[in-house]
Amino acid sequence: MTISANASAPLPTTLHIGMAKAGSSTIQGVLQTARETLAAQGILYPRDLLPNGSTGGDNQKCLAVCNTREADHFVLRQHRVRNPQDRARFNQRVTQLYTEQIAQARAAGAGLCLLSAEHFWSSLNSDRELGWLANKLRDVGLRVDRLVFYIRSQSDWLESKQHQSVREGAEPLDMSIAALKAQPFYQRLPHDHVAALWQAAFPDARFELRLFDSRDFVKGDLMSDFKAAAGLDADLPAAPQREQPVERRGQCDDPPEPAGPRGGPDHGRGLAAQARDLSGAAYAGPLRNADGARARRHRRSLRRLERAPARPVLSGS
Template identity: 30%
Template sequence: MKALIHIGMPKTGSSTIQAFLKINAEALRAQGLRHDPVNPRFGSQYELAATGLVRAGAAMSDAVALRVLGLRDPAAQQAYVDAFEARLQHGQQAWGERVFLGSSEHIHAWLTRPEQITALDTVLRRYFDSVQYLVYLRPQGEMVVSAYSERIRRGETLSFNDHFNQRLKALNYWKSLRLWAKAVGEARLTPRLLTPDALVGGDLLDDFCAIAGIDRTGLQTPRRMNTSLSAEAIALRRQINRFLPVRNRKGGRAKPYQLALRLLERRLPQPGTRLQLSDGQRQILLADHAEANEKLRARYFPERATLFPTES
């Protein structure tokens, strides 16, 4: 059995891919592909990212993940990963499909050291004949705006300018891909560009299906997931976030927050103003990543004049 593991990045359509896999799991099994998350109520397969951390001797630190999974100490995290590996061991004998499909944006976000990536890869190669890793790269300008929207959804209150300055260096895709390529090998890493001109059929799910060997005919299409907030919605949530927590102690949605949001959102204009980079921020972003993007283009996408259309 082979494995195809979608490793994110965050804000690159991961939730859409995961929703697609979830609602079509039975139909996919009929095609010889298995999607088998440990926690089906979540989109991201935390178990994959947790395996890389724990097997490398590190601990999970994502506060939201720790609350929703109930893994508050190293022993619980170890047991969680042990159970996942036992699941893979059982599946090695019981699963009859030809491909295992996994997806977690937390893999890319959490596994930032070579030994952590290697630890995950070592576990997966123990149970699968081959393991391929898939990553989608979104234009940096779109990524930084979308990531800010997500931070505000999670309860943060920082300004967009502060967010921009914090995340500027984290958008070096060349550095990220070199880390993964050195850990798992160039041939087992498949980068794709999240732009209509680069995707099969101009569509993320069509592209994912082409890479995974899925016949999309007759399969369900999930609704659009995690769309970015408008500038007005961001301003409102920043204010609410100063006074109310987004989540309760168990990691679920806090009812007081949700009630306040529903009441106040009625006053917002629809569809609202799209948050965008200033001209100055756009120039800083392009200049900061020009060299890295060109290296990435030359290595993985030599047929393109520029890595992303906005660079032209």
């Protein structure tokens, strides 16, 4: 499939909000490997700015970090950003890099841009930062038409985080609620809050909310599922089998429930039930444009997640 578009119009864009430990690295690795193949099909997967001054990489972390309020972000330290003047130069270099790539892609007839970075999820945590990102994307010539967000049950996510700490020889996480609330990742675990922030920043974009669970994947394969979520009809290799999430036997108490029709009265309800925060409070209503029909079978799988007396607040101030 070859996608083409008007060379003077903003380039339609699908943005993958790369939640950590939810397949993001695998998706990005495949997209990086297939960068030239995608370009031949009219799809741009941009190169990012690297600390050595060259371009490349498997995701667009600098594009994300341009918009964070965190002055001492480790990506900024990698690029030797030490003061506001360095930060301004860094932002200018990133803007120029993406503007040039997008202009070249449009001139070559590209009709779609793909963006993916864990830092969209981990480094942009307020409506103000996401507003800055929306403005940045418009400035470089992009129009976000679709958001893809893979979520993982908070209990599974924390378990995976703990395993990573042990593998890397780090101090194991204190899993008490008081300790978890002090962790920088805590405010990003309420999926409904994160989804609402992104929907507010990109109100015209279709929102694809997906479960990171191999039982829910199209064809049981992460990349096939990502292609469906991103609306792609492109040639992409399958995800390495070792990167597929492990099926958790006995996770659900009940047998699978039949899926409701897409767009029907139950549309989005299954994933909305999954999008809980650590207080156990459910999202009040279906997420707009969320593809929840296939996920209804898992609506009870998060009843074992950790609970807290109060939910964290994401503020735009």
